[in-house]
Amino acid sequence: MDASLSHDSTPSQPEAADDARPRLRLVVATNSMDPPERDPQLDRWMVAVAMHHDREAFALLFKHFGPKLKGWLWRTGSSVEEAEEIAQDAFVNLWRKASQFDASRANVGSWLFTIARNLRIDRRRAIHDTWTSLDDREAQDVADGGPSQEDAVGQRQHDERVRAAMSRLTDDQRQLVKLSFYEDMSHARIAAELKLPLGTVKTRLRRAATLLRGLLQECRP
Amino acid sequence: MIRHHPDDALLLAHAGGSLPTGPALLVESHLETCVRCRQVVRGFEQVGGQLLESGDEQALGDDALAAVLSRLDQPIVVPPPPIVRPKPSLPEGTNWPRALRHCQISNWRPMGPGMRWSRVMVPYDPSANVLLLRIGAGKCLPQHTHTGTELTQVLHGSFDDGRAVFGPGDFDEADTDVLHQPVVQAQGECICLAAVDGRLVFDSWIARLASAVVGL
Numbered sequence: 481m482d483a484s485l486s487h488d489s490t491p492s493q494p495e496a497a498d499d500a501r502p503r504l505r506l507v508v509a510t511n512s513m514d515p516p517e518r519d520p521q522l523d524r525w526m527v528a529v530a531m532h533h534d535r536e537a538f539a540l541l542f543k544h545f546g547p548k549l550k551g552w553l554w555r556t557g558s559s560v561e562e563a564e565e566i567a568q569d570a571f572v573n574l575w576r577k578a579s580q581f582d583a584s585r586a587n588v589g590s591w592l593f594t595i596a597r598n599l600r601i602d603r604r605r606a607i608h609d610t611w612t613s614l615d616d617r618e619a620q621d622v623a624d625g626g627p628s629q630e631d632a633v634g635q636r637q638h639d640e641r642v643r644a645a646m647s648r649l650t651d652d653q654r655q656l657v658k659l660s661f662y663e664d665m666s667h668a669r670i671a672a673e674l675k676l677p678l679g680t681v682k683t684r685l686r687r688a689a690t691l692l693r694g695l696l697q698e699c700r701p
Numbered sequence: 702m703i704r705h706h707p708d709d710a711l712l713l714a715h716a717g718g719s720l721p722t723g724p725a726l727l728v729e730s731h732l733e734t735c736v737r738c739r740q741v742v743r744g745f746e747q748v749g750g751q752l753l754e755s756g757d758e759q760a761l762g763d764d765a766l767a768a769v770l771s772r773l774d775q776p777i778v779v780p781p782p783p784i785v786r787p788k789p790s791l792p793e794g795t796n797w798p799r800a801l802r803h804c805q806i807s808n809w810r811p812m813g814p815g816m817r818w819s820r821v822m823v824p825y826d827p828s829a830n831v832l833l834l835r836i837g838a839g840k841c842l843p844q845h846t847h848t849g850t851e852l853t854q855v856l857h858g859s860f861d862d863g864r865a866v867f868g869p870g871d872f873d874e875a876d877t878d879v880l881h882q883p884v885v886q887a888q889g890e891c892i893c894l895a896a897v898d899g900r901l902v903f904d905s906w907i908a909r910l911a912s913a914v915v916g917l
Contacts (some may be wrong), residue, residue, distance in 0.1 A: 505837075535770065542766055552864035554759050556719075564762055568769050575773050586743070589752025597718035597749075605803075605825045642747045644752035660710075661717040661745065662752040682710075689709035 511562055519544075528589040529577040531580035541588060542571050549596050556664035560602065566603070570596040586640055653688035702736050705871040707852075710737060720831035723896030726821075727852040727872070729910065730798035730894055734870040749796035789819060795857040795869075798894065806833065818838040821894070830897045836860070838891075841884040851875045851899035858891030860884060 522544065528537035530682055553563035573595050574588075581591060646654060659665045659673075667685070671678045707728055714720050716727045718805055732739050763767075788797050788806045791870075797806075805822040815837030823829045836842065838858075843847045852874055859868040862881040875881060885891040 488821060499818050506913050529740050532818060535773075538773075539766060539770070542769060545753070545868070546761045546765065548753050550761055551752055551757045551759040555757065560759075564765065565761065565915075567761060568765055568772075572772050572854055576777065578747050587750055589753045590747040593749040594746045604908050609748060626861055639751070643743075645744075646748060646751065657713070657748070661719075664717055664719045685713075686708060686710040689713040692748065693709045693712075693744065694749075696741075 491497065522588050523583070526578075526581060527583070529575065530581045533575075533578075538571075540573060541574070545589065545592050546571065549592060552662070553596060556662075562600075562603075564598050566596055569599050575615050582632050583638075642696065645692060647696070648695050649688060650693060652684070652689065655690060656680070656681070661697075703737070703868075703872075705865065705867055705873055706735065706738050706876055707861045707872050708730055709741070711874065712741050713745050714741045716749060719803040721898075722823055722826040723831045724850075725802050725805075725850055726798075726823070726829070726831055727854050727894060727896045729800035730856075731842065731870070731872045733798055733800065735872075760914045775836055792857055792890070795892065798854075798856070800898045801894075802830075807834055816842070831896070832895055834895060835890060835894065836883075836885045836888050838885055839887045849877070852896045852900070854894045856894055858889050859886045860891045860893075861886065 522541065525534075527542050528534035529541065546599040548626035549570055550563045553566050554560060558566065570592055574592060577595075581588075586594070649657065656670070659670050660667070665673075667678060667681050670685075671681045672675075674681070677686075706712075711720070711724065711728060715725065715732075720728060730743065743875050785802055785818075786802070786805050788801075789808050791797065801821060803824060805807070809817040809822045809824070818834040819833040819835070821829075821831040821833060823831060833856075834842075851866070855867050855871045855873075857869060859866055860883040861867075862873075862883040864879075864881065866886070866901050867883075
């Protein structure tokens with residue numbers, strides 16, 4: 481029987497205290513580990529923002545991704561206030577850098593994920609310094625190949641390839657990748673939650689990461 | 702040509718933004734020189750985007766959208782230029798990784814015949830154990846193992862630790878299972894950036910004394 485993780489509390493409670501972060505419990509799996517289909521509208525909205533500074537499309541993206549970004553930031557260690565601020569800052573960044581959006585290498589979701597991740601890192605580092613690395617990293621990405629505007633069909637194929645790579649992991653491997661990479665859970669905590677020896681968690685995670693890398697490379701156009 | 706890359710699990714953790722300071726600086730330094738690993742990280746970031754799609758949500762504040770919309774036309778505040786701290790010299794043709802530009806790097810200090818080291822002080826995390834080793838041509842580090850993980854990025858020259866040869870841009874991860882004795886190639890000196898989690902454990906008492914002086 482497959483097992484996946486779910487959460488004891490409902491996630492959408494803005495007033496929830498930080499220590500009310502949901503605890504994990506094991507439940508019988510449905511197919512909830514499978515990556516979802518992406519809504520093709522998201523790509524159209526992003527193109528409208530990038531090409532035409534379309535505020536309506538921007539608002540739709542904000543409504544779709546804002547709560548997801550805040551949820552991820554909060555679950556991975558930010559306070560409710562910090563999660564809200566970074567989620568908002570990420571969208572201001574998305575607007576300002578929209579012309580740099582490279583549809584051939586990222587979809588809106590992964591771009592926002594990367595922006596929010598970098599904003600949080602820079603915020604932590606800026607506690608003692610004024611250095612910001614966000615622009616630096618983006619410049620490096622651009623240097624690897626300039627931005628290109630692909631059509632929505634190209635983007636969907638691209639998403640499909642990433643989906644295909646994820647779906648070729650076993651349920652256990654997907655779960656490990658999700659807990660460690662996306663949920664930012666320590667190896668020790670994963671070991672405790674899954675009742676596995678620490679060394680086994682590390683070995684399996686390493687194997688899953690290598691497999692995923694290979695699958696993503698295979699899937700690259 | 703870069704032959705040794707960070708482990709995929711390390712790149713995955715980097716893509717999630719969860720690496721501690723020392724390992725993060727080492728991986729960032731490697732990514733600056735390695736197109737292959739930048740592509741790997743980009744692939745993992747796309748997985749992050751996909752997981753975001755199915756992730757749990759938390760409602761934003763009632764005025765969040767209005768607040769963001771009101772900021773869109775505000776002039777961009779240019780952040781103050783980064784504090785670039787003076788660094789000790791490197792051999793011609795070798796540059797400091799940009800990831801270290803905000804770090805304070807001490808002058809080279811002797812730690813044995815033909816061996817020098819320098820501490821990398823990270824302003825936002827003074828407890829991070831990051832250092833530079835500069836070992837002369839043909840010299841070898843004392844044989845040692847580690848109580849934790851040692852990450853190494855070669856900035857200049859090359860060394861052979863019995864497992865493989867590591868050259869400029871190469872990355873190495875050695876843990877408690879690895880007992881090694883890096884030997885610098887005869888052609889020239891070798892400069893490495895290292896992040897050490899835990900202590901190095903040297904076999905000889907002289908090396909132990911040296912490690913006590915260096916503070917490892």
